[in-house]
Amino acid sequence: MNDTIAGSQIRFILDAEDKEIRAGRMTGSGGKSPRGESYDFTNYYMTRNAKPHIPVVGEFHFSRFAYLQWEEELLKMKAGGVSIVASYVFWNFHEEQEGEFNWSGNLNLRHFVDLCGKHELPLIVRIGPFCHGEVRNGGMPDWLFSYPFEVRSNDEGYLYYAKRLYREIARQLNGCFYQEGGPVIGVQLENEYMHAGAPMDAWGYTREKYITSGRDGREHLKMLRHIAEEVGMKPMFYTATAWGNAAVPEEGTLPMLAGYAYTPWIPNQPPSREYLFRDLHMNPVEEVDYDSLEYPAAYCELAGGMQVSYHARPVVDADSVEAMTIVKLANGSNLVGYYMYHGGTNPIGKNSYLNEQALPKMTYDYQSPLGEFGRVGESYDRIRTLSMFLEAYGELLAPMGCVVPDGQHAITPENTMDMRWSVRQQDGSGFLFMNNYQDHVAMPDRDIQLELHTSKGTALYPREGTMQLKTGMAAILPFHMNLNGMKIISATVQPLTRFMVNQELTAVFYAHDGMMPEYVIDASSVTNVDMLEGTVSEQGNEVVIHPIAGKDHHLRITTSDGIMIRIITLTREEALHAYRFRVGGEDRLVISSSHLYVQNEMLLCTSVEQPEMEVSFYPAPEHVSASKYAVSSQSKQGIFGTYTLQVSPYEPAVEVDYPKEYAATLRLDTAWPEQVDDVWIEIDYEGDVAAAHIHHQMLTDHIHYGHSWMLGLKQSRHLLAEHALRLSITPIRKGTTESYVNQAYVERFEGVEIGKFNEIRVRLQYRVGLILAGVREDT
Incomplete structure (x- = not known):
């Protein structure tokens, strides 16, 4: 193996042998459950x-x-x-x-x-x-x-x-x-x-x-x-x-x-x-x-x-x-x-x-x-x-061996000049890993093109021109991936998930900021590309696809074996809001502005300070029932069924007092309506350390490190019904301290003590439950 670098171009010949997979010292240390899982x-x-x-x-x-x-x-x-x-x-x-x-x-x-x-x-x-x-x-x-x-x-x-x-x-x-x-x-x-x-x-x-x-x-x-x-x-x-x-x-x-x-x-x-x-x-x-x-x-x-x-x-x-x-x-x-x-x-x-x-x-x-x-x-x-x-x-990925280009071993943490990348592969197929993050060091944006030669052929990232790896960013890109018979030579999008919908494979990828989404597919492995927006071109033995990123768009590919594959290319922001759940009897991709989890077959949506939440499903369910206190509306966005959920905003009665320097008390109405899941207190303060008490016990404490102090009150709601939340700051000193011993230890401080509540905010966390049924036939 070797790699050469000229400006922003990297050329690498991948000729490593496959990783040897064999029994090890842990082999046989597993076991089976009564259900036969192992x-x-x-x-x-x-x-x-x-x-x-x-x-x-x-x-x-x-x-x-x-x-x-x-x-x-x-x-x-x-x-x-x-x-x-x-x-x-x-x-x-x-x-x-x-x-x-x-x-x-x-x-x-x-x-x-x-x-x-x-x-x-x-x-x-x-x-x-x-x-x-x-x-x-x-x-x-x-x-x-x-x-x-x-x-x-x-x-x-x-x-x-x-x-x-x-x-x-x-x-x-x-x-x-x-x-x-x-x-x-x-x-x-x-x-x-x-x-x-x-x-x-x-x-x-x-x-x-x-x-x-x-x-x-x-x-x-x-x-x-x-x-x-x-x-x-x-x-x-x-x-x-x-x-x-x-x-x-x-x-x-x-x-x-x-x-x-x-x-x-x-x-x-x-x-x-x-x-x-x-x-x-x-x-x-x-x-x-x-x-x-x-x-x-x-x-x-x-x-x-x-x-x-x-x-x-x-x-x-x-x-x-x-x-x-x-x-x-x-x-x-x-x-x-x-x-x-x-x-x-x-x-x-x-x-x-x-x-x-x-x-x-x-x-x-x-x-x-x-x-x-x-x-x-x-x-x-x-x-x-x-x-x-x-x-x-x-x-x-698990059986794929690591292939670290020789030049990578010489890179030091302080090095901001050289591109950091590596590969895991098996039989000429695998994943390209890139990293442009380093603690305690600011990394520059990088415009690059990487040319990877394997036993299965050449993969280019991107096929023409360059792509940008932004500061702080890391990425995983596939090469020579066989996806149910469709052979992806290279792609400038990161794999997110895949699952079956009505016996059809859905593969979900997402586009990083700075990288135009691109799929380069072996032309012999496909017979048709159905895409409403974006561009498709056949160049030699390759089909080059530039889709539009976003859940409103998708494409369907027919393989040479007659298999249909649906590809969804999300934006980075959509991917960060995406979940894979089995809910309503189906595996689904769910994208939401709220945070989600499933309990007792119900999809629970929680959101801080946002009484309106949007949840998109693919495949779209036939029917969705929301909590009785929520108003829901339905729309279609591409292949996704999207539901907008609205609950009544709530403003609890709050009294904040400052009884003495460096101290605050907060009394809060605890008769929260059913749409309120939790109440958060965000405390922006200046000082050294702080503590919160309710009645005769400390709730928690905080060492100031530059971020607001967040207190969730759900666990203490029963105490807050009768008692105030008491907040105190130990100020931070800026000045000089002299100390000496005169029978006892004596400390004299010259300077200023800083302890101040800049703002105490109440932030409501709302929750809505959804019950899903079936798959809509037009999905």
Whole structure:
């Protein structure tokens, strides 16, 4: 293989051999459910029902969220493309007082597991004893450190308490493993063992006191596994966090990796290497304690955001999350997992707050796709587009090997000049990956043409002229893709999803800003192109199609075998509003200005501050019934049936007072009408940190990091009926501080203290339910 670059033109000869797919160390570590569904592994990817599978894992800590909303949040995760849920079991949350276990309310592990099972969401349980998760003592209770043994070791005293913990967890998981018909497919023992500890907050005197990272290597993990199985926890497989040369058992344990670019633990962090192309299966990013060629490259902790701390307050944008995912897929990761996918709030302990020092006492929003109170973030839509792609094309992508052009290995994170791109391929077919995002560096727009020579012929992007890869953008483009007999030589549009409608394949792509949509198709594979708008031309042995992007347009192709294929080319904005659901008895593409999820066969549409919502369906349903409080109207947009939903705007009675400097109180009418799903308080303030209280308890807190503070009140509505929401700011100081000791510590500050509420806004979240029936005959 080789590549040459002249100006904006790249020419590459793809002559790599196909990836060797064989049995690996994880092969045989799967199993079957009573329904006959199965998981297993090769050396390169996971299989589901004996087919290659690239799952999307979303981390959601049940104990950090209100249990009455667990089901709704799990359904939002499922709608967002999560196919496996992961969750920690924090020991100190459940046994803060020695011998007193609590599995009730927000700590009800069994209820959470049952909800995952109800909604067919497989689950990986991360059971510790050490978890970290930015929890006090890494999740270990304070009382544990009063005993004369070494934690995280094979010390018999420590193992006694580890076994007691595991026995309690096993009771909660009884009958819940996949082979028994439950959702639990895997268990993680320990976390970052032999790699990292956590602040020992039980010590209480200095920030520099850390819990040991461990000393017994694989033998300790082997012992923990023996204990887990002895008390009844027998999952199909175990997982281990494997970065930083952490210990990984050789058999039955899937090593999992992490990718973070905005890292508070690295002072003055330089641009990271997370957005560069490399073959992770052949050459992991860092040293690991296992033979990478024997296991799939799997990520359990791609940064879905980052938690701010008092000393480091990074902002993680949606571009970074999308770009990192695309780069890791290009690099051979065949499992992508997000930490966090869903944020939350630490419970308040009986003796102390349960946060790790220097972090907020309660909030663990993490800037994640779904936030502390269920806030839907911009990265939620980005991840969903990639999850839809993996659901539709993961079976095709998973066996494809990485081909990284030689010049890519020399690119450094600071390099803004060279184009970053890579390929995954099998037998001359595959996907082109491009990235123009780098943390802490501004990347320029790029006008490029890429010429890819494979055993199946030449693919040009675009066929004539150039296309633009805009700053912050990453993309996945197909080459030599056989789509039900239609041979796509190249396309400047990104695959989104595909599904069958009335025995006809519908393939959905979307056009990136700066890239004119183009399909170049092998002329011998098609006999007719039916398209009302756009251009079609036959040039030699190629049919070149330039469609109009947008859901109002589509085209139909007849293959040489007489098969009809419908192609929809969405705009980028439409793709970010798109979902794939089976609803109303059919697989459908749904595009909406609102956010969607399905519960009890009902499509639920939620929207913040917009009492009017638009929902478009393909195939269009024969009939749609909306919630009785909503007014709906119907229209036709191309092949989509579009429904406009209108609910009555609501303005709750709100009283905001400022009883003293740096403080505010808010009283709110809680008799919300049925169209109101939640009420959000958006607080624009200046200051250092802030806190919110209701009655005698703290609701949450906030470390200022440049973004507005968002509070969802649905969980606290019952308290707000009688009590005010109290907000307080600790001001930030700008000036100089002198300190000295005169019997006691004395601090004198010269300067200004800034603490100010700029604006407190009430934002209504509306909800409408839709019941769909049948498919309209004119679809």
